Amino acid sequence: MGGRGVPVLAPSEFYRAWFREALSHAPQIRALLRQAGAELPLTGPVAVEAHFYRENAVKGDLCGYLQALGDWLQEPRFKPKRNGAGIIRDDAQIESWDGSRRHIDRTAPRIEIVIQVLPGAQKTLAF
Numbered sequence: 001m002g003g004r005g006v007p008v009l010a011p012s013e014f015y016r017a018w019f020r021e022a023l024s025h026a027p028q029i030r031a032l033l034r035q036a037g038a039e040l041p042l043t044g045p046v047a048v049e050a051h052f053y054r055e056n057a058v059k060g061d062l063c064g065y066l067q068a069l070g071d072w073l074q075e076p077r078f079k080p081k082r083n084g085a086g087i088i089r090d091d092a093q094i095e096s097w098d099g100s101r102r103h104i105d106r107t108a109p110r111i112e113i114v115i116q117v118l119p120g121a122q123k124t125l126a127f
Helices: 014-036 062-073
Strands: 044-056 094-096 101-104 110-117
Touching: 014 062, 044 062, 062 101, 062 110
Parallel strands: 044 094, 044 101
Antiparallel strands: 044 110
């Protein structure tokens, strides 16, 4: 192809800033989940319900929020390079996002998550 590079889609600065901030909370969240009896990372199929409370309705679509959260929930890997909180092994385990919604809360933006481990594994986790 004449020495041209391969085009790569890079995440937005907003995504990168959110991801860094969210990762800073991961050790505390993992500790709370382990205290509740979770063996991390979860390795079986899961259902995730996420409620995204945003400051305003302008930024992001639900699909993008779900993809970002799925990436964040994953276990870190170095081949291929990937960061993540280590709650689940891989976002391919997510069988359902049922009940997930976007909301507005101008005073307290946040994400509330419920992870249900599907039959044959551990219990439901909420954080």
